[in-house]
Amino acid sequence: MLEALSSEWSRVCLSWETVERIYTTSKRCDSTWISFNATAFEADLQNKLFGQHIASSIILKAVSGFMSNENPKKPLVLSLHGRTGTGKSFVSKLIAENIFKVGTDGSFIHVVPAHIHFPHESKLETYKTQLQQWIKDNVTNCERSIFVFDKMDKMHPGLIDSIKSYLDYYFKLDGVSYRKAVFIFLSNTGADIITQKALELWREGRDREEIELKDLQTSLSESAFNNIENGFWHSSLIDENLVDFFIPFLPLEHRHVVQCVMAEMRARNIQPDKKVADQVARGLNYFPKFDRVFSSQGCKTVESNLNFYM
Template sequence: MAGSLSLLLLLMLGTAGCWELPALHCNLYNSCECSFKPDLSALDCDLARNVFGQHLAREQLVKALKGFLQTDHPSKPLVLSFHGWSGTGKTFVSSLLVKHLYKDGNRSPYVHRFSPILHFPHVQNVNQYKEELKQWIQGNLTACSRSLFLFEEMDKMHPGLIDVIAPFLGPSWVVFGSNYKKAIFVFISNSGGDAINNVALNFWREHKDREEIQLGDVVPAITKAVIADQEHGFWQSEIIKQNLIDVIVPFLPLRPNHIRHCVRSELEQMGLESEEDLVHSVADSLIYFPEDEKVFSSTGCKTVAFRINYYL
């Protein structure tokens, strides 16, 4: 059987110049390397068109991925941490990331999402969760070194639980049968959102352009907020102590014009015309803060779809 398969390969390669061995391999076998099809240009375009008011998130994400993917032998897995208030686009951006990294997008068997409420609900079972999580990570890295692990709502994760994966994030751990350093880990958290909002508000009050906000303006405040939060999954975590997070990706609070962009985008996805009266009515119905200045949306784009249905 093996000889017949080899002969078949030679015949196909010899009779059709367009055949390439990697492509043929992907047709014959279910390989995770074949499923991993990063298209960073498409990701950058998607972020520019569909994620509003997040220049820092776009810049940091694309830059980090380019640096990580340019080598076949990275020194460690890529570890990203998304921070910002609810509704600013963290979960949406993570979906775009998966969409443009894997051929099957969010249906890919090599993408693994974890929710503390769904997967780790009971604090008394933390030790059991630790062992299960460690086995899950190691098993899936053995199956596919190009795995992506996404941890949602880290601010609701039981402190101490996530430390079990710290060895997988560094340069010295060994997962037999796999180059685990090709994996990507993404943590999503609302923690640090207040600190980011304060920076953005100060820029607005000083009449500075939002685009002038740099990573150095927000990262120290985010780090301080996470370290001080005793209910956060990173509380006294080895991941923080060992500086295993490669890039902090901040999401800024959204201005009314960003909300209007969200309304138009949602209407387009629903196949409806973007009537400006409706767009402004939906955007104006949201709550903005500070109360006397109404600069930023309290819920971002999260409730836009519901508001549109209400007005329709």
Template structure:
């Protein structure tokens, strides 16, 4: 069957329209119907985090496809070590920018690295304000990832606050297309306790959702009660500028095993379930009696795996 040139052109346009349009490194505006790619990455390379997959997919897709958002997207990831917070931030970047987290429009700040001297808070505050404002003025769809947010000084957190607000326009620059992601261990112990209670009650962890036992409220209460957290003394929470507080559940043996299998692929090692199980079981688990959750999640899986490979 022959197609007319007009028909062929229409098909080409349709295919182009449905293909993800990732942000380039230019200053051109970008929108991306990224649902399929983001969902594939979340379902395929994130283990044991059904709440995260669901909330991130809906929140990010809705925001990116909104041609006129009224505020930047602000996500706050909470959980213990090695449960996937950094990994998910990279997945989001990979589905928004052509170069993923290596894009010049993705800016990562680590509290104890970039802002480690308390005597330089005024300098850091001025620099942080300049960095955020300058990058968004050049590229509205900029992404800012703040790691160890719970260790960040409240003075610096409050510097970020004006950029997160509704209809944010700071010194002539709109921040409504920007994305802010906070990574934090704050609330991690509470999340683990809720997950452990679920397990002890014989419930499936997949039954645990954001409204289960008021999980989001428990996270917020834990943040507010943590006297060492920068969140406690900042105004971001008080002004309700975080769109989603997303809990990362502690990982069980089966999830660590999946991480090992995934690392085998990255290291070009032939898949071996028995080896993956052996490596996973060699990781430390808690609590002491039941040994249900991995102490370090999947954080050191690769380092442990190479010890078993000839």
């Protein structure tokens, strides 16, 4: 009998702990849990994101300006383009970590892998309705919600246009304001354009830091708009200029991969070892075939490769 009562009491206590956790989580969308520091964000970009001078500069200004504005006219909308492993997902994580004290563990950061959540073209109209309602519910719950749409190049064309109104210059829609939300789109579309530009400068013996946003932004938006095999194909988001920045992520060189390995060592509280970092970086694949200028995987496999060499 006592054992049964003890078990029942444990169950009740657990239930109250769950309620308390849910209540605490629901209170995190306020000044207690939202704490953006532009200086700290800049330090994170400088110390953790390598080889991306354009992305670091634009994202710092865009996010800092947006977060300091108490009355933005529209949500912040960023479209990040580049090869796998160049830092697109990573910088999205840095943005979330610098806005919410709980970082990506909070319930207001939403990562949407397009190829997983919207696999069937035949269900496109259903997906549109579901996506609209899901975003509305989340922004109603927290006006500072962050939405990261990964694999935009795998999304069915036309789907993303279903949320166009949420990204536009509306004070409120059906009683809900979306103006303080952040929408981030990640895509491989335009990666060839970015790589070609970087390779041209390398062959001319010039510094990659000479590449500016204006050199690529128009090409990226046009590539996204005209490429039928991506979610932005003929999208009204582009046509009506609702994407604030199309941001290129350059292919990474050997030296940048070394920096990634050193950062991973520091994250594991391991004394950074340049020899080991160089060994890990040299073990990756590079392209073009004979020049071996850029890392094929970027920094994506650094963690697993470091395990091997350590």
